[in-house]
Each structure stands twice: as C-alpha cells, then as structure tokens.
Amino acid sequence: MMKQYNEAYELDIQVLDLYRQLAVDHPEKFQRRLAAALWNLAWSLNEFQKHGEAVVVIQEEVELRRKMVERNPETAVDLAISLERQSEYFINAGRSPEGLHSSREALKIRRALSAKDPETFNAGLAESLNDLANALDKCGQALEAIPFSDEAIEIRRRLASKDPSAFEPDLACSLYNHALHARKAGRIHEAADSSREAVEIQRRLTLNNLERFNADLADYLTRRALLFNLCGRASEAIPFSREAIDIRRQLAAKDPSTFEPDLVNSLQDHALHVEGAGGVEEAMDCRWKVVEIHRRLARNNPDEFNPHLAESLYDLAYDLDGCGRVAEAIPMSWEAIEIRLKLVAKDPSIFEPHLANSLHRHASYLKNVGRVDEAVACSQKAVEIRRRLAGKNPDEFGTDLALSLHGLAIDFDACGLVAKAIPISCEAIDIRRQLATKDSSKFEAALAFSIHNHAIYIGKGGRTAEAVGYNKFDADLAESLSKLACDFDACGLVLKAIPPSCEAIEIRRRLAAKDPSNFEDVLACSIDDYAIYARKAGRAAEAVDFSQEAVEIRRRLAGNNPDKFNPDLASSLFYLAFNLHASGLVLKAIPPSYEAIGIRRKLAAKDPLTFEDDLVYSLHNHAELLGAAGRMDEAFKFRRERDSIGSTLSAKSSSLRL
Template sequence: MADYAETRPDRMARLIADLVSQPPRHPVRLLLLTRHKGAWWEGLRTELPHVVSEDPLLAPLSPLAAEPAERAGWFDEAIAAFTSPTALPALPDAATVDWPTIAARLRDRRPDLTDDRYGNVLTLHMAALVALLRAAAGDDPAQVGDPERELVAHERRYQRRIAARRGLFNPGVLSSRHDVDERRRDATGLLDRAVAGAILLGACDNPTAAAVAGLAGGPVHDVLAWLGSLYPPTVGSPTAIGLVQPDRLAERMLAQTLMEQPDVLPAASVLLDQQPAIVNALTVVSRAAERPDHHQQLTEQIASLIDAHPARYAPAAQYAAVAVTHPAGLLAGLHRYGQRDLPGLVATLNLVAARLPRYSVSLAGYITQITALHVTVLRELTDDEHTLPDLAMSVNNHALRLAEAGRRSEALTFSQEAVTLRRELAEANRDAYLPDLAVSVNNHALRLAEAGRRSEALTFSQEAVTVYRELAEANRDAYLPDLAASVNNHANRLAEAGRRSEALTFSQEAVTVYRELAEANRDAYLPNLAMSVNNHANRLAEAGRRSEALTFSQEAVTVYRELAEANRDAYLPNLAMSVNNHANRLAEAGRRPEALTFSQEAVTLRRELAEANRDAYLPDLARGLWVAAWVRHALNADLDNGLALIAEAVSLFVALVEHEPEAFIGLLRAALATQADILQALDRTAEADEIRTLLNPPPDRS
C-alpha cells in the first residue's frame, strides 16, 4: 500500500513498471491511496496504459455506508475503538474521565450523519472523536458542526494545556510580560510557530527538530520536549519528532498559523536543506491553501516565497505543481519570478528539464507532466519577441516527450507549433535562430512520419539536411552531430518514399559521420552510431546487399546490448528494434535457427515494453509480431505459431488503424498479406484467397 501516491508519481511509475517487468513469485496487490486524481494519475495512465486503466482500477473510496443508519453503526465502532483500553492512553486526561460510560451514552446522542461528507471515513472518525470530546467536556455531542474545525480547536487547546503543565507559560520562559493573559497569548503564538514548522518539515532528526523548536524563540530543549510529547516518533525511529497526523488536521492547523503569522512560512522554510523536503513542504502548504477561507492569503505567501528565493524554491515548485490539485500559488510564484527575471526562470526550468532522463520507459508520462508545466508557465509570460524563443524551446521539448510517451497526435500538434514559432524567429534574425529552426524541422519530420504523412515528412527532412549542411560548412565541429542526425532521418524518409538508392547513400553518410564522432567521444555518440548502423542495415537489405546488411545488423545488436546492460530503462526499446531487424536479416540469409531465436526475442522484449507503456510501444509490438510471423513463413518453419503471431499482429494493427488510419493502414495491409501467405502455406487456400480478395478486390464492371 502506497499512501500519498500523488506526491511521488515518478516512484509509483517505477514501482509498477518493476512489478510488471519482474513479477514477484507470489501474487501482489498494489493499493495506491491518493487525495485526488489529477495530472499525476493521467500521467501514470499515459505511461502505463496497459497496466493502469480508468476502470475498474481507479475509484473513489466508496462511502462506508449509503444510509445514515449504517453510518451510525460505523460511528459506534469508531467510538468503541477510541475508548478501548489500548486507545485510552492517547486521549487527553484519560485517567480522569469515565470514557466507557460516555461512549455508551453517545448511542442516543449521535450527530446528524445524513450529510454526504460523512461517507468519508476520516470525516466520520473525526466526528466520532469530536462527539466523544464534547461529551467529556459536558457539551452536547449531537451538535457537531465542522468536525475538522472543532478537532483543530481541540488540538490547539490540548497543545496549550500540555505547554502549561510543562511550565512554558511561566514568566521569562517564552514571554516576559507581567499580564498573565498577554504572556499566555504571546507564548501560544510562539509555540504555534514550532508546530507549523513540524508540519512543514515532517518527521525530524534531532538537529532539525531542535531548529524547529527554535522557531518558538525560547528554550529549545523545553520546546522540543513539548513537541515530542505531542507528536512522538514511531518506536525505533531515529527522529525526535513524529508526523503531525492526520494530514487534514495538520494542514488546517498550518493554514491558521500562516494566516495569523505570515512570516512563519519563510522562517520555517529556511530549515529545509534538501530538495525532497522542500518539495514536500511546498506540497503541504499548497494543500493547505486549497481551503476557500485560506486560499487567497496562502497563495500569495507561496508565490512570494518562490519569487523571493527562486534558486531555492523555483525548482521544487515545478515538482510540487504536478502533485497537487490546485497549484495556483506555485504557478503564481513561477510567473512572478519570470516577470521579474525571465532569463533566471528559464534557467530554472532548463535545470529541471536537464535533470530528467533523456530516455526512460518508466518515467515517460511523468516527464510529460513537467514539460507541459513548462509550456504553461512560459505561455503566460510570452508577450513579445524577448520571450518567444524560450516558449519555442519549451514547446519543442514537450513535443519530443509526448512522442516518447506514445501520445503521437499531441506530439505532432506541438512539433508543428515549434516549427511555426521558430520560422517566425528565424525570419526576424536568421543567424541567431536558424539552428533552432533546424532542430524543430528535423523533429517535425519524425512526427509526420509517425503519423503516416510521408510526403510531408520527406519535405521537412530534406529541409533539415539542407540547413544543417549550411551550418556545418560554417562551423563543422558545432553542427556535425546535428547534420548526422538529420542525414540519418532523411535516409529513413527517402526509404519510405521508395527512393532506395538515395536512401542508401544518405544512410552510409550517417554511419560514416557517426563513426568519426564516436571515435572522438565514444560515450556521447555510441547510441547515435548504433541507430545509424541499424538503419543502414535496413537500407543495404533493400538494395539486395544481404551479406553486408547482416554484418551491420549484428553490429547494431551488439552495441545496443552493451547500452541496455548499462541502462535498460533507456535502451530497451532500441535493443528490441535492432533484434527485430537482425531477425529479418538472418531470415534473408537462410540462417533458420538464429532467425527464429532473434524474432522470438524481439517479440518478448516488445511485449515487455507494451506492458509498460501500451500507447508508446503497441505499434512496435505489432511490427515485431508481424516480423516473427514473416520469418517463419520465409523459412517455412513453425508455421502454426507463425499464424498465431500474425493473427495477433493483424488485430493490433486493426486497433491502431481505428485511431490513426493514415499511419497504420499500410502496415495493416502488409500484415494481412503475410497472413494470407502463411494460410496458403498451410493449405488453407480458401481463407488465404478471401484475404487477398479483401486486399485486391476485383474491378467493378457494372
């Protein structure tokens, strides 16, 4: 069970992906508890669509009981639990109150439980505890209004009662005022600061807990002992202060203190020394700001904190913004910072973007949430030519990340916008923005190809090559890697257009350039070399140069195995692709056992990828199944299994065509042709003829 799952969507994605890719020996049920659905859940669904679906996996916690009479039973059970022998020591002044008698009387004086809010288990339990405390104080337990508000008021009274017992209200301890009421009021305000610090920082070790106690400004040891008695750490924990729970109670107490003492937030935030702690604190205070009574003032406090210390808080604000339902204060702080110092904000956004892994199967959806946030922030700030380049960069990056997450239609829209923005910039200042335009044009060619718009993709890939040749002529060292990438891309586009001779020339050029780059810096350019080698193997095969093709496809597999061993999450898709291609080459060479082995490995790897991210890798799985079936037909081996593989491939291509017909109709037709060939080889001629008729219907002679 993972509580507060929305606060760490990256960890949740990794956990689920690991459970899928490496199943435990025994069945495991994973329960994610979260305050809200929101962007984190959508990101998780996008990232792991085959595993994480909307129904029936996601559901709000259903009411404990639909009818008030049933709720009354749960209410009574909560009362019994609160007054049980094991729970009594946790109740204030337990020894002086006849709790069992009071609990028995509450059955006739329950509050009105018909309101829908009492379907929430925490609210119902809060109401039970408030009713119990009201009865113990001589108040009517049936008159529970807002359980959360009453419980916060009771908690604060309890805090002060314990403080008084410990002598914290004595003269000169926290306040030197002579008037008792004034001294108590001053001391209470100071102690509230320490509690707010404990809520913001969470469970603390001794040095940090001492600093939290220091927020009260009095004797640290005494205040720390008071905090520890209120919120003791769990047994065996190295912390000096435990968590203030439940979270709703803590957030409301925090909100009240911040409303009363606005300087507490910056004072407590100084104690945060690690980014995860800063992210957690911003998440907590953002949730506290969701309450209507506190929203305006706390939103302003959050925004002011980020703007006042952007180096410290602006990066964390980006991570927190994708974990909360209402990130108004976080976005306002980033916006305000950008208005004051746009280069500084852009540098901060780039810092977070640079920390994201360049390639990741398990984090693809989470990464798109971050890049979407960057686009949102910069759109609000873009009002002239000074901010347009940064927006264009953000849009371009978001398009790349959407494509990696399998959200191809959205990726195409954003890549088109990036091209449009950067054309505008290059028209105004060609020397400054031509390189950026080339990047976006090359990327857009890829997105168009993925959408099946091959003619347009070829036009854009040719433009990218032309621009990069110009740039590389002026500065070879700076632009040679980009030229190689564009040449490699253009070779693929030419092949798709049937211009095989030209495609082979360009793919050879890409390999040559990447070999040169990899010799100078192997770590940096080995992945690019592997990609170009893999593509060149395909081009050689298309040219009928099968022996050379096999040599290059083997090299690609070898390099990608090396890369995947070092970083499986990043390079597993590429390894699967190269293994799939090598199976083709082996089949063409008549090396039957090896071809069958590699084709099966490719299917296995692509199943794993599709389980991790169905949207992104379902097309690859369909292609892998098709290739595995084609290999079996080409070798006239294992045809029954080949028929099952091609049937699955066809069904997947049919589903893909429903959503993206232009991209996948050609592949569906090719898969159907392979299915007909295998049926024919199995002497199922009638079925084969039926498929061929579907593919090539006779002319209408009417």
C-alpha cells in the same frame, strides 16, 4: 566539445579540492564557495549526460547546505534551490522516487518561507510548485501534477497583476507547463486553453518589447505547435511552427551564432508536424535545410556541432527512404555513421547508442536496394553494440537489442541463411517476452511480430510441426492490427490507420494463401477497410483498386456459398460504387451500385428487419449517382422505391451520402 569539457572538468576538480581544504579550516568563510563549486560541477556533468555522476556531486552540495542552514537558518532558500536541482538530476538518472522526495522537501521549505514573508518568497514558492509539477509529470504522474501547477499559476497571476513586466513571462511558462500536464492527463480542452493563453501573453509582451521577447514568442509558438502534434492534431500545429521559423530566421539573420541552433530546432519540429499531416515532401525540404545549416556550423565548430550534423543526416536519410528515394538515403546514412564512429572513439558512453541506431537503420536501407550481405554486416555491428549496452543496462537498452536481433534475423533469412536466423530470432523472442511481462500494452505487439517471423523461419528450416504452433499468432496479430487501424480512423487519424491496415492485409494474404476457406473472408474485410482509409486520406484511385479486389474475392466466395456471403458481396459492391464516385467515375459507379441493390432486394425480401436499412442506403445513393449522371427520371424511380419501403434514412445514412 569533449576536449573543452575534459579541460573544464579537470579545472573544476582542482577548484573543488582547494575549496574542500579551505572549508575544513575556515567553514564560515569557504563553505558557500565550496557549495557553489559543487553546483557548477554537477551542472556540467548533467549537461554532458553524466547523470549518475551529477547526482553524487549534488548530494554532497545538498548535505553541505544542510549544515549551513543549521548554522544560519537564513540560508534555507539556498537549500531549497539545491534540492530542486537535485530532484532534476535524480530523475535524469532514473531515480524518480528520490527526485520526487527532494522536490517535495524543497516545496516544504518554500512554503514555510512564504508563510513568514509572502512578499519576498511567493515568487520562489511558485517556482517550487512548478518544479514539483514538472517532476511528477516526468515520473508519469501528470494528473497528480495538475493541483501543484494550478497553484503556481494562481500565485503568478497575483504577482503579474501587480507587476506584469516582471512576472508575466513566468506566468506564461506556468501556463504552458500546465497545458502539457493537462494533455497527458487527458484534459485536452484545458490544455488547449492554457497553451492559447500562454501564447497570447507572449504576443503581448513581444508587442511591447520586440527586442526582448521575440525569441521567447518563437519558443511559445514552437511549444504550442508541439502540443497540437502531441494531441494528434498535426495540421493545426503547422501555422504555429511556420510562424516560429519566420521569427527565428529574422533573429538568425542578425545573430547567427546565437539563433541558428534555434532555427534548426524549429525546422526539425516543423518537419515532424508536416510529416504527421502527410506533407512528406515539405518535411524533407526542412530536413535538407537543417543539414545545410549543421554542415556550416560543424565546419566552424566540429566538436560542438558534429553530433547535431550526424543526427540531421540520420533524420534526412529516414525521410528520403520514406519517399521511396532509398538510393539517396544511403550516402546520407553512411555519412552519419562515419561521424558517429569518430564520436564514439572519443566518448563511447555517450555516442555508442546513436551509432547503433545508425547502423540498424542503415541495414534496412541496404536491404531495400538488394545489398543484403552489407545489410547483414551492419545489423551484426548494431547487435554487437546493443548487446554490450544491454549487458550493462538491460532496462534502458533491452528493447533496442530485441529490435536489432529481430532485424538481423530478417536479414539472415533474406540471404538464405535461415539456420542462422532461428537462434537470433529466439533471442529476440526471449527478450520481448520479458518486456511484455512487465508492460503488455507496450511490448505484446512486438512480441507477436517476432513470433510470427520465427514461425516462418522454422517452417523454412524444415521444422513444420513446430511452426504450426506459431501460426495461430498470425491471425491474432492481424485482428489486433485491424482494430488499431479502426481506432485511429475513429479518432480522425486516418493517416495513422493506413500502416497497421496494410500490415493486417499482408498477414491475411499469407494466411489465405495457405487456407483460403478460413481466411479469404477476413482478407476481404481488411481490403475493404483499407479502401475506406485510402479514400478518406485523399487516395481515391487506390481506394478503387482495393475495393475491386474485395469484390472479386467476395464474388468468388458468394458463388460457392451465396446464403453466407451475399450480404458481404453487396457491401463490397456498395463501397466500390462509393469509391468510384469519389474518383469522379460516376458512370462506372452505377453498375456495381445497381448490382448491390439487386442482392439487397433479395435479402430484404427474406429478412426485412435485418436488410431493409441496407437496401434503403443503396437506393438512396444509387439515386444520387443517377442524378449526378443527369439521368433524373431513373433517379426519381429509385427515390420513390426508397420512400415506399417505409423506412426513413437513419442518422448514420447521412454519413454515407455521396
């Protein structure tokens, strides 16, 4: 691939030099050809990720077309098209304000043309509106994109009503883009409606012309699935991504060279969706299929497909590790590294970041199987590459460098080389402080992790007094993680709640080991919360184990200070009974439920306003348990006591019914 690109680049330069000279001598005859040659070269540079060079070339083309418009105003549409392309290249090169300026100038030209001749130029105006909306979205201005997107849809609806076969595909495209803008702007229902309409149009087009539109239908199904996933609704994405895979399998069976790359993309997307819905094994099956296809494609065309093979191996290794099969992940990860080393030898500017990613990830796999010395070597290589990259472009690569430094410090510590871990950890903290200053919402959590680990290193290094200053961050970090887990759960994303909840428990265990009087209570809170998330995620047995641990901690605390901790003990007993019942262990659920009632009766006798509702919940659910166990007479007594209290179950009690 790179060899072909280099050969094409040399030819493009030769053609440009020739046309430049001819355009000087005969501008009217050769300026248009020179502009076309500049357009082609800029496109090639952009495709090969050489965005800065693409901008330089497209700028020359735009200036040339300005001169052509001065001589012949009818070429204004060509200038608009070049400005739209220039906008894209500016944004790709990280020069968003200039990109938006180009896009707005193109729209101004298109509006003027459309005002004079709407029949001819309305289609181009819609395209320009669509492009400006996309440019605004890429610059983080999704809300500002929506009016332009709306206007593009309105024009394309009118065009499609007159000529559906010509303009309905463009209308579907605008509707899908609008869905993306609306989602990012928080207008979820609007996004869902636009996406649904886009797919409906594409289905209709496919029914009328399967040969022409089936591939496009697969594209729109893929995009609708992606939209659901981006909205945190991965399970709803799955049927659409499956349908896209089915279509692309059929297309690839007829024309593998054209459609197998698209099939690979669908399999990769589907893996993300099912993974997000908790289907790790199915995701891994997709990753295996992707690797198989890429191996075959890379054998026939290594220049083009080796980068894709490396990426699919990298993803597969990650999934294998996530399933606890790290020993299988290591050879896949190493194969990706070997491919990327060869790619870097040919073009370091494109492939070194990917090599650093592979080395960083590989180090973690090695560490997980106890090969710590090898992990350190990989981490050091990743740091070396990322230092070099961040030295040239700190905005793009500073975050990755901090991540690698953080990982290397962990690896040094695991090898017993804490003295080497400390300066590396300091460097990671310095970078993350700078990043958090610019964007606290994005980088403060990572900074907190680095500070937390640094406290451990300096404590191990004998610098205890210094370590004390860092320990307060642990408690704050655990609190933030607990809140994050709670927010995920409140949004219906319980699978995403589990990892931060686990991290909060891990931190609070360490804090409680050092200072039980201050931290055992919050540890029990975290454990109770985790039990709730585990049960909601269908992991009832795990929920029971955690609930039992919370009860043990709170029983001990209540033994020392019943007035303070008995309410929490009753709560933990209540949830233990709840989780035992969810596991089908009704008889085992009855004793902790009854114990919770005993505690809550005493609490309600002293303070009915605070504790009566809790007692009602316990009585209600205990009656349900007894009924499930066939002990109807006892269940009736508890229901009667519940009713005699004179307090009806509040709306929230219904959510706790067993």
